[in-house]
Amino acid sequence: MEIAYFPGCTLKTTAKSFETSALAIAESLGLDIKELPEWTCCGTVYSLAEDDLMKQLGPIRTLARAEGLGYSTLTTLCSMCYNTLVQAKQFVAGDSVRLQKINNFMEEESDYTGTVEIKHFLTLLMELGLDRLKEAVQRDLAGRKIACYYGCLLLRPESASIDDCEQPQILEQLMQALGAEPVFFPYQVECCGSYLTAVKPDIVARRAYRILENARENGAEAIITSCPLCSFNLKDRQKNIKAIYPGFKDIPVYYFTEIMSEALGITKTVENS
Amino acid sequence: MRIGVFICHCGKNIAGVIDIKRLTSSVSELEEVYYATDYVYLCSEPGQKAIQDQIKELGLTHIVVAACSPKMHAATFAQALEDAGVNAYLLEIANIREQCSWVHPHEPEEATDKAFELIKAGVAKVGQAVPLQPLSVPLNRKVMVVGGGIAGIQAALDIANGGFEVYLVERTPSLGGHMAQLSETFPTLDCSSCILTPRMVEAAKHPKIHLYTYSEVKEVQGVVGQYKVKIEQKPRYVDPVKCTGCGDCTEVCPVIVPNEFEQSLGGRKAIYVPFSQAVPLKYTIDLENCLNTRELVVCDQCYRACGPKAINYLMEPKEEEIEVGAIVVATGYDLMPVEDLKEYGGGLYPDVVSGLEFERLVTASGPTSGVVRRPSDGKIPKRIVFIQCAGSRDPEHGCAYCSKICCMYTAKHAFMFKHAVPDGEVFVFYIDVRAAGKGYEEFVQRVMEEERIAYLRGKVSKVFQRDDKLIVWGSDTLTGMAVEIEADMVVLAPAVVPSKGAKELAKLFKTPVNEYGFLDEVHPKLRPVESSAMGVYLAGAAQAPKDIPDSVSQASAAASKVLGLFSQEELALEPIKAEVNLDNCDGCALCVGVCPYGAISLVQDEPDGPRHIQVHKALCQGCGVCMATCPKEGVNVAGFTLAQLREQLRAMLK
Numbered sequence: 001m002e003i004a005y006f007p008g009c010t011l012k013t014t015a016k017s018f019e020t021s022a023l024a025i026a027e028s029l030g031l032d033i034k035e036l037p038e039w040t041c042c043g044t045v046y047s048l049a050e051d052d053l054m055k056q057l058g059p060i061r062t063l064a065r066a067e068g069l070g071y072s073t074l075t076t077l078c079s080m081c082y083n084t085l086v087q088a089k090q091f092v093a094g095d096s097v098r099l100q101k102i103n104n105f106m107e108e109e110s111d112y113t114g115t116v117e118i119k120h121f122l123t124l125l126m127e128l129g130l131d132r133l134k135e136a137v138q139r140d141l142a143g144r145k146i147a148c149y150y151g152c153l154l155l156r157p158e159s160a161s162i163d164d165c166e167q168p169q170i171l172e173q174l175m176q177a178l179g180a181e182p183v184f185f186p187y188q189v190e191c192c193g194s195y196l197t198a199v200k201p202d203i204v205a206r207r208a209y210r211i212l213e214n215a216r217e218n219g220a221e222a223i224i225t226s227c228p229l230c231s232f233n234l235k236d237r238q239k240n241i242k243a244i245y246p247g248f249k250d251i252p253v254y255y256f257t258e259i260m261s262e263a264l265g266i267t268k269t270v271e272n273s
Numbered sequence: 274m275r276i277g278v279f280i281c282h283c284g285k286n287i288a289g290v291i292d293i294k295r296l297t298s299s300v301s302e303l304e305e306v307y308y309a310t311d312y313v314y315l316c317s318e319p320g321q322k323a324i325q326d327q328i329k330e331l332g333l334t335h336i337v338v339a340a341c342s343p344k345m346h347a348a349t350f351a352q353a354l355e356d357a358g359v360n361a362y363l364l365e366i367a368n369i370r371e372q373c374s375w376v377h378p379h380e381p382e383e384a385t386d387k388a389f390e391l392i393k394a395g396v397a398k399v400g401q402a403v404p405l406q407p408l409s410v411p412l413n414r415k416v417m418v419v420g421g422g423i424a425g426i427q428a429a430l431d432i433a434n435g436g437f438e439v440y441l442v443e444r445t446p447s448l449g450g451h452m453a454q455l456s457e458t459f460p461t462l463d464c465s466s467c468i469l470t471p472r473m474v475e476a477a478k479h480p481k482i483h484l485y486t487y488s489e490v491k492e493v494q495g496v497v498g499q500y501k502v503k504i505e506q507k508p509r510y511v512d513p514v515k516c517t518g519c520g521d522c523t524e525v526c527p528v529i530v531p532n533e534f535e536q537s538l539g540g541r542k543a544i545y546v547p548f549s550q551a552v553p554l555k556y557t558i559d560l561e562n563c564l565n566t567r568e569l570v571v572c573d574q575c576y577r578a579c580g581p582k583a584i585n586y587l588m589e590p591k592e593e594e595i596e597v598g599a600i601v602v603a604t605g606y607d608l609m610p611v612e613d614l615k616e617y618g619g620g621l622y623p624d625v626v627s628g629l630e631f632e633r634l635v636t637a638s639g640p641t642s643g644v645v646r647r648p649s650d651g652k653i654p655k656r657i658v659f660i661q662c663a664g665s666r667d668p669e670h671g672c673a674y675c676s677k678i679c680c681m682y683t684a685k686h687a688f689m690f691k692h693a694v695p696d697g698e699v700f701v702f703y704i705d706v707r708a709a710g711k712g713y714e715e716f717v718q719r720v721m722e723e724e725r726i727a728y729l730r731g732k733v734s735k736v737f738q739r740d741d742k743l744i745v746w747g748s749d750t751l752t753g754m755a756v757e758i759e760a761d762m763v764v765l766a767p768a769v770v771p772s773k774g775a776k777e778l779a780k781l782f783k784t785p786v787n788e789y790g791f792l793d794e795v796h797p798k799l800r801p802v803e804s805s806a807m808g809v810y811l812a813g814a815a816q817a818p819k820d821i822p823d824s825v826s827q828a829s830a831a832a833s834k835v836l837g838l839f840s841q842e843e844l845a846l847e848p849i850k851a852e853v854n855l856d857n858c859d860g861c862a863l864c865v866g867v868c869p870y871g872a873i874s875l876v877q878d879e880p881d882g883p884r885h886i887q888v889h890k891a892l893c894q895g896c897g898v899c900m901a902t903c904p905k906e907g908v909n910v911a912g913f914t915l916a917q918l919r920e921q922l923r924a925m926l927k
Contacts, residue, residue, distance in 0.1 A: 158669055166616045186737030186744075217739075 003124070004071040004116075005033045006062055008042050008081035010228040015078070018228065021257040022077050022121055024266045029136060031124060033075055036066060042081040043088065045195070053102055059088035060102050064112035073117045075124055077257070079153035079227035082120045086160040089118060120154065120162050122170055122226060122256070133177040138265025140179030146259065147185050147220035148172050149211065151192050151230040165189075171224060171256060178263040187214040192233040204233050205240035212241070212251050224256040231255065275307040276396055277333035279324055281315035281340035283370055288313075290374040292385045296339075299389055305396050308333065316346050324350070325357035334359065335402065337395040339367040339388065360404035362848070362912055367395035390925055397924035401917040405848040410891045412498040413598035414839040417442060419490055419778065420603035422450020423469060423821060424813025424828040426476045428601045431832030433481035437839050440595050441476060442485045442504055444774075447551035448473045450605055454534060454629060456636035456643075457689065458821055459681040460716030466550060466638070473552040486553060491592070493781040496891040497808025498598045498844045508588035510558035511544070515583035518546070518554035522575035522584065530562045532640075536630040538648060539640030544575045544584075549638070558584075599808045599835045600782060602792060603828060604775045606814035609664040609672065609767040617660055617765055618736035623649040624743055625736060625763045628682055635689045645693055647762055650741070654761030657690055658745045659683045659701040660733050664768035666704060672768040672789065677818040679766035680707045684720040686764065691724045699726045700758055702733050702747050710822065729756060736763050769818035782809050783871065792816045802831045807891075810834050849895035849912045851888045858907030860884030864899035873899060873908075 011019040026033050039062055047055035062085065066074045076082045092099040093114055103111045125133065148171035155165040163170040168189065172182035190211055193204030212234060215223050225231050235253035242248050261267045278300050282288035293311050300309040308331055312320050315338060327333055336359065338350050343366040351361035369388040377384040414437050418429045421443030429441045447453070453473075455465035476482050485504055492503035511522075523542045531537035534547040541547075543563040544556050564572040565586060576584040611619030611627050618625040624647045626634070637643035647654050661683055665676040680703065687699045706728070708714040720726055731748040738744070745758040771790040779786045784804040785793045792811050795803045802810050810831035813824040838844075851872070864886060865873045872892035877884050886908065888899075897910045906915055 164615075186735065190735075 003033045004066040004074040005035045006076050008078045015228040018255040021261040043084045046084045046087045056088045059085045063116050064109045066116045068110040077121050083153040085118045130177045141263050142179045144180040145221045146175050146180045147215035147223045149223050149225045150189050151227050183218045183220045185215045185218040187211045192230045205237050208234050208237050209241045222252040224254050275333045276335045278309040278337045280311040282313045287374045290381050290384050291388050321353040328357040335363045335399045337365045339369045339392050341370040342368050362405040363402050365395040365399035367391040393924045394921045397920040398917045408846040410844045412844045415597045416599045417597045418601040421448040422605045423452045424824040425603035427825045427828035428812050428832045433479045435836045439482045446487045446557045447547050459685040460712040470550045477552045500597045504593050506591040510588045511556045512583040513555040515581045516555045521578045525574040525578045535640045601810045601831050603812040604815040605772045606769045607772045622738050628766045631764045656698045656760045657762045658760040659764045661703045661766045663765035676769040678820045684717045687726045688720045701728045850890045850893040857905045858885040864902050867898050867902045
């Protein structure tokens with residue numbers, strides 16, 4: 001069954017490798033996913049304003065389009081897109097007045113009725129089954145000690161979480177299936193600093209430092225994530241970290257799909273960034 | 274039939290809105306009404322007398338009182354009727370106050386019309402009424418108390434001292450419950466064991482109390498006054514009559530397992546007593562951990578060591594049936610497992626412990642002889658962080674309620690730790706300090722100030738290990754600062770939850786539980802110890818989180834309810850009960866399934882004869898669901914029969 005794929009802005013710009021590797025994985029595993037022909041901004045940061053319906057227009061429009069094209073499932077790679085879409089869906093679920101108002105704003109679209117299910121790419125992989133993933137492994141990641149970093153958007157609020165929001169295991173299970181050795185590190189769900197990166201990069205650098213060092217202390221040689229913003233903060237801010245903590249040594253940060261495509265023999269060994 | 278209608282002014286409550294004169298005259302004109310009159314206060318002594326006089330003078334047979342809600346004065350007027358020689362069930366109340374004058378103060382015309390309709394309906398209904406007599410059912414004046422904690426012990430003692438026989442059933446091998454595990458008790462700091470164990474002994478020795486420890490309730494049948502209960506006594510594999518409690522067996526037993534009583538912080542043998550003051554002091558072999566199985570005996574160390582030869586590996590479970598008239602449920606509480614509190618490191622790090630585990634660590638009789646030691650390495654912790662509301666007041670953990678006891682026991686723990694380790698540091702994370710009990714607030718203040726305990730108002734986000742320290746991240750919302758504390762030990766105050774199996778037990782007793790599994794009372798304010806199943810009473814933390822004083826008070830309250838019930842020789846019940854109409858009932862049994870009280874059963878008078886339903890009068894609460902369900906008019910609730918309701922409705926719609 002064909003699944004709609006909603007890329008979101010970052011996947012087409014700074015996180016291209018995330019998309020390329022994920023799509024290659026999907027193809028090799030026979031996941032039938034297809035990019036939505038017309039898509040708009042996911043809405044980025046989910047608005048918590050109960051009465052500001054305008055803020056929900058972006059995500060609901062995307063869902064309406066997927067529904068209009070007959071899709072029953074929509075997938076995303078970016079944690080932020082996933083979170084915004086799921087929360088917007090929950091925002092209108094069971095509140096017909098709210099939904100009607102939003103539908104009225106988008107006369108050019110067919111009405112959204114709430115049927116499309118949103119699944120993160122990780123969930124799709126889990127639904128294929130760990131055994132299936134194990135079979136697909138070409139170059140097992142034996143001995144690779146990987147810290148799985150979740151950040152917040154895959155897990156919070158609890159109603160939108162793809163796994164146990166306190167002790168998630170989904171990335172660890174995936175890494176284990178690929179033969180790698182996931183390391184437990186207490187900072188796996190700590191905030192990366194998020195958008196403070198734009199205005200207070202120092203704060204983000206300090207946060208990232210603690211997260212990265214905690215992963216390293218627990219034996220990790222690399223960190224994986226599914227969020228372009230986390231990736232930016234943990235990876236690209238490492239130069240800022242060095243300015244504050246001169247002794248800091250780089251640690252590679254990957255999208256989980258990059259490591260995975262390597263294991264499935266799709267791409268070459270991911271170089272240390 | 275002579276129907277008399279009496280219309281009350283209720284001062285201006287009714288007469289201020291309704292045109293009483295017009296109302297009385299139109300009621301008098303009703304064909305069915307023999308006599309109608311009005312009076313300023315019908316409920317008053319002269320008002321009641323006026324009704325009685327007219328009954329005698331005019332020979333009235335049925336009465337409609339148009340006045341306030343029947344909840345207010347139905348019983349008053351019923352008694353007046355009885356005194357005048359008219360059956361109480363030939364009375365109908367037309368509520369023209371709450372349902373008319375009070376809600377339509379600005380429409381006097383329409384209100385008067387509506388009052389007339391209400392009276393007309395009452396007249397129609399009372400016309401179909403028949404005299405009813407109160408039911409009398411036999412009352413077995415013995416009680417079963419389930420749960421041998423402080424609440425159960427208290428209830429059992431109070432009832433037994435009142436002169437009635439008590440069966441006290443406890444699931445574990447000893448009486449005592451959680452209170453036996455406690456060190457000192459807040460706010461007075463008196464030793465828990467010192468005040469509890471004498472009561473345990475008293476209960477065990479009381480001639481009116483039959484003790485069933487290591488026993489479980491398996492089946493409950495019957496209703497108030499006549500319950501039949503099956504109790505299973507689990508095999509101890511030690512003859513309780515022969516066992517002297519000397520402990521020679523436990524010394525030679527080669528198997529050591531975690532001791533539940535010590536919250537697994539200490540060990541016990543496979544043949545054991547939970548704690549040294551256990552009542553009864555009889556040993557028990559825990560067959561799950563014993564080297565022997567039911568089929569094979571491979572170790573007989575205890576058998577050989579036992580002087581009085583009390584060990585019997587072949588003992589079987591014993592089932593006994595008892596008959597009681599009332600039941601007190603005092604099944605107590607458990608704590609939410611720390612494993613469910615992973616954000617606080619529960620189950621991940623050994624030095625993250627629950628309040629009950631800490632209780633054992635500060636108890637002189639505990640596994641560390643009262644020296645607070647970390648479970649991981651036995652070191653004495655210098656810095657402890659207490660986290661309150663761990664799971665409580667937290668809908669995400671399924672417990673939106675306050676667990677009530679934690680603020681106080683945490684203050685007590687902080688106090689005790691500071692006295693044991695004077696250079697130790699204590700931090701307490703709290704949401705609010707709830708110390709609403711006698712002497713409670715004073716105790717907390719004393720702990721905060723004199724013991725210099727740091728109370729931080731805020732929640733903890735995370736606990737994790739770094740080297741041999743536990744790192745606690747939290748927020749201090751009073752200063753607005755994020756706090757990081759490097760601690761040696763973390764003590765959680767997990768949510769108080771109903772004890773394991775309490776929900777299933779509640780089903781046996783047909784007592785409702787709330788969304789969290791705590792037993793529900795009939796009325797939270799006016800009937801707090803009665804369950805909606807008549808004859809089942811509640812005591813202790815099975816109903817909601819409670820501390821010792823509250824549990825004991827409620828246990829005594831439940832006991833007084835039982836004693837009140839037992840003050841009668843027979844049980845009088847309202848006759849408003851479902852009755853089968855044998856002409857119409859064809860045994861389709863639709864009503865059997867819908868009856869919320871399980872009061873209806875299907876019977877056959879002869880082996881091959883037609884089936885029909887039978888109503889257990891004592892179980893039936895007269896709700897009428899059966900009557901509404903039956904498609905054949907095969908069942909009626911006395912006092913509210915289909916004919917009565919039909920006429921009532923017809924009169925209103927006419």
